[in-house]
Amino acid sequence: MVFLYKQTYTSAQILKPDPEKVKKVFTIVLGIAVVVTFALSWFTTYELQASNIPLEGSMKYQNMKSLMIFVLNFSFLIMMILADAYSLSLKKLAIAPFLLVIGYYAIFVLKDAYIISDYFSLWQKSLKMLKGDLPDFHSTAWIKCWLGAGVTLFNVALIWWGLRK
Numbered sequence: 001m002v003f004l005y006k007q008t009y010t011s012a013q014i015l016k017p018d019p020e021k022v023k024k025v026f027t028i029v030l031g032i033a034v035v036v037t038f039a040l041s042w043f044t045t046y047e048l049q050a051s052n053i054p055l056e057g058s059m060k061y062q063n064m065k066s067l068m069i070f071v072l073n074f075s076f077l078i079m080m081i082l083a084d085a086y087s088l089s090l091k092k093l094a095i096a097p098f099l100l101v102i103g104y105y106a107i108f109v110l111k112d113a114y115i116i117s118d119y120f121s122l123w124q125k126s127l128k129m130l131k132g133d134l135p136d137f138h139s140t141a142w143i144k145c146w147l148g149a150g151v152t153l154f155n156v157a158l159i160w161w162g163l164r165k
Contacts, residue, residue: 016089017085017088017089018089019086019089019090022082022085022086022089023086025082026079026082026083026086026097029075029078029079029082030079030100030104033071033075033078033079033104034104036071036075037068037071037072037075037104037108040064040067040068040071041068041108041111041112041115041116043064044061044064044065044068044116045061045115045116045120047060047061047063047064048060048061048120048123054127054129057123058124058129061120065112065116065120068108068112069112072105072108072109075104076101076104076105076148079097079100079101079104080098080101080151080152080155082097083097083098083100083101083155084155084159087159087163088159088162088163091163092163093156093159093160093163095156098152098155098156101152102148102149102152105145105148106145106148106149109141109144109145109148110141110145112137112141113137113138113140113141114137114138114141117137118137121137
């Protein structure tokens with residue numbers, strides 16, 4: 001009976017996770033998120049090359065880009081929760097996971113603006129699908145980066161305030 005009791009996992013143990021386990025889960029999730037988002041960003045530009053019909057290629061591109069943005073934002077949310085859990089399990093503020101989260105988010109948002117969206121605009125311009133000037137995705141990307149950094153800093157401030165009390 002004692003063996004069975006020691007092997008059970010109660011809901012009270014969820015509130016006190018082991019820091020090493022949380023760090024391991026965070027590292028695994030970060031690695032998977034980087035690989036999946038990088039693969040989706042590559043497939044996004046590949047969709048423009050695979051199609052012979054321009055409108056079909058444009059629709060495939062938009063679908064793949066929407067999926068990439070969803071994975072990026074969902075991974076950002078999950079990693080932010082895991083960074084919070086890691087700081088709470090250490091009972092002190094750990095800055096490194098938060099820096100990794102905002103770094104991941106900023107890299108892929110800027111990659112989308114400076115590489116993927118520019119490539120799509122040039123592709124549209126070459127097929128005469130885009131009328132007028134090329135759109136500017138760069139300022140929107142920097143706003144997204146600043147918003148992501150703001151969310152991260154707000155989250156860090158809440159964790160710091162909670163651990164201080």
